[in-house]
Amino acid sequence: PASEDFTVLVAGERNAVTNVLVNAQEKTVTLTLTRPVTAGQTTTVAYSDSTPSDTSGIQDAANNRLGSFAATTVSVSDTSAPVLITEGVKAPKVNASTLVLSFEDAGNLNAEASRKPASEDFTVLVAGERNAVT
Structure with missing residues (x-):
């Protein structure tokens, strides 16, 4: 998926996605954000495939595509001390x-x-x- 397909809001402000990494084995999509997020900041992520007719986007091995998901609250916790x-x-x-x-x-x-x-x-x-x- 393209970086622009994700909308991340941190404390109500957009935090642009600069990189998307898909790990098929782990079944994860990792987003790199422009600014770090700290514990306690309200964070949401939404997804909308901007190019539904090409081969990019979130999809499974059978090419079934995820069209979108609405803003979803993200748990932000950091329990590791420096x-x-x-x-x-x-x-x-x-x-x-x-x-x-x-x-x-x-x-x-x-x-x-x-x-x-x-x-x-x-x-x-x-x-x-x-x-x-x-």
């Missing part, structure tokens, strides 16, 4: 007075000011002595 990357090029790094931590699942880190951890939540030791986070 994980600190401790090895490789994204391992913690110090550059003068800046310490950079990288996380898996970083695309979903909440950057809202009200969610920012407090400086005192971190303990940094330099040569065994505490170095306060400011």
Whole structure:
């Protein structure tokens, strides 16, 4: 199916589909969206085959086509906590007075000011002595 055949709304705003991947063995269609969706955002997906006379579109092995489905609520849940990357090029790094931590699942880190951890939540030791986070 074409990307344009899908309408995804996140919190009432369109979130364009940039890629469609069909896995026949798993019986899944995976949509890549323009913007990430976070837990708690109301999300719906609808499908309408824009080219019903060609060979593209959602269909089974016998060429039976799915014409469309109406806006359907999508469950958006993320129950995995971010994980600190401790090895490789994204391992913690110090550059003068800046310490950079990288996380898996970083695309979903909440950057809202009200969610920012407090400086005192971190303990940094330099040569065994505490170095306060400011």
